[in-house]
Amino acid sequence: MTNLNKRQSAETASSPSQERKPSTSSTLKLLLGYAKPHRTAFLGVSVCALLGISAELLQPLIVQIAIDDHLAKGEGGSSLLRLGLIYLGIAVISFLFTYLQNNLLQYAGQSIIARIRKDLFRHISKMSMSFFDRTHSGSLVTNVSNDTETISQFFTQVLLSLVRDGMMLVLIIVLMFSLDAQLAMFSMLILPVIFIVAALFRSYLRSTYQQARSRLSRLIAFTAENLSGMGLIQSFRQEEEQFGRFTEQNRNYWNANLRQIRSNVLFNRTFDILGNAALVLMVWLGGRAVLGQSMEVGVLYAFVSYIRQFFQPINQITMQWNTFQSTTVAVERIQRVLETEPDVREPGEKEQIRLPSSSLRGEVNFNNVTFGYRADRPVLKNLNLHIQPGEMIGVVGTTGAGKSTLISLLNRFYDVDAGTVEIDGVDIRKVTQNDLHAAVGLIQQDPYLFAGSIIDNVRLFREDITREQVIEACRFVGAHPMILRLPNGYDTHLSERGSGLSAGERQLISFARIVVFRPKILILDEATANLDSETEKLVQQALSSVAQGRTTIVIAHRLSTIMHADRILVMQDGELTEQGTHAQLLARGGHYAELYRHARQSGREQLPG
Structure with missing residues (x-):
């Protein structure tokens, strides 16, 4: 069965693990699990953020003192100089703690992302072949590269905003109420409006991001596929056709990206308008209070400074909502991969049986094996095959006869639907992948x-x-x-x-x-199919050397490759129809003899008469 047929068959069956959407709680649990080893660093980030914000928020109070207690009274000189030096010192302290906070956060965030990438790659490398049959490589590349970068933005941007801007918001509210409780209460009226706008935008922002990521995955997969098949594209003059298809994929991603950007701009600018409207209202109310001499000018300056800073953390937090939405989607995509269990699973510790390479004989048995890439389409049907240690076996048959499937089962890329595959009498489902692949070598x-x-x-x-x-x-x-x-x-x-x-x-x-x-067992899957006759002789000599002392299974289109095998197997429609030596099969006059006559008549091989 060809790889294309395998893929098409596998893709028709959906994977429950891929369809199920991880819950928000499980997504958060995954992130917290990766963050837990770095809790000391995050505590340090919180402390640095608190100290840096406190120093920053003291600056308007110093200006207020300078205006109301000194400038308004006509005082200056050394007092203003001292306040100026204090202001400068506080600014330096704010800078130092902000610098330390950012470095700690970047270290923790990048360490977390490096571990996620490592775990993701390790998990993907352990998946069964059926997983790769139904999963586009471009999607997996996006998971490992783009999605992990998006999660990195959560730790270095979203988390920082929640900690720093959250603290700043609380401290600003405290300072605003300490300056003027009435103006502060007016400022609080804008908060319900902010929450309503955020709620209205939430699902829309999420859908635009999901669409953009999905189309990016398709674009990457299409590009990777074309780069791999560039020789075929050029030989059949398909450059313009593929360019047109690429342009369509690129246009789809471009449209989705623009839609996402437009939604982000609309979301952010809405909060800018709300912030500016609130600032105008506060200046008007505060100005009237100053003119009515119920508020000092310095207090108004400090309050206006805080009201501007009040909307800054709100705006930052709401702006990070977009990144948070992106992170949620990225984590769900990665979690969906991490939660996908291999179809071929390692045996439990109690049922494991070792295959020590030192004592391995290389006997292979297929006992009543039935298998299909789809349950309703068996490729192998009640196959029985017994191969002795050190025996060289040739396997021939038309395309789709089940030759490559036979090899895939022996390598345990897939598990049989019925029956057993055994090495030295041991069911390979009871053998670890490491032991199995150390015992079986594959040349494709x-x-x-x-x-x-x-x-x-x-x-x-x-x-x-x-x-x-x-x-x-x-x-x-x-x-x-x-x-x-x-x-x-x-x-x-x-x-x-x-x-x-x-x-x-x-x-x-x-x-x-x-x-x-x-390895004790050697498999060659059409290893000489694309070689010229001279090169094939060189490879045949190498095969003769390598096969010494090994059980060897050779799948061949060219009959010259397996004519000298100890036994030749002929497969048709998933069944073993003939077996014997080259001479025995020719004498029988069956399907093998027909293949031999056809090969001689076509002149594609140098075969003896």
């Missing part, structure tokens, strides 16, 4: 190479595997001469997917991996 049709050196790609970045072991493995599979021809030999840096190397060279490196990691 297009081996994946990472951005890094040849050394790193052979040992897969494991520092406990020495350079000498890598070189020895490459000599063993015949890759050493090829590597020495590269500009920097084993230290040659490869780009993503190993561009610059031929398909055969990439396959030789994947064979060297097998030698280094020493």
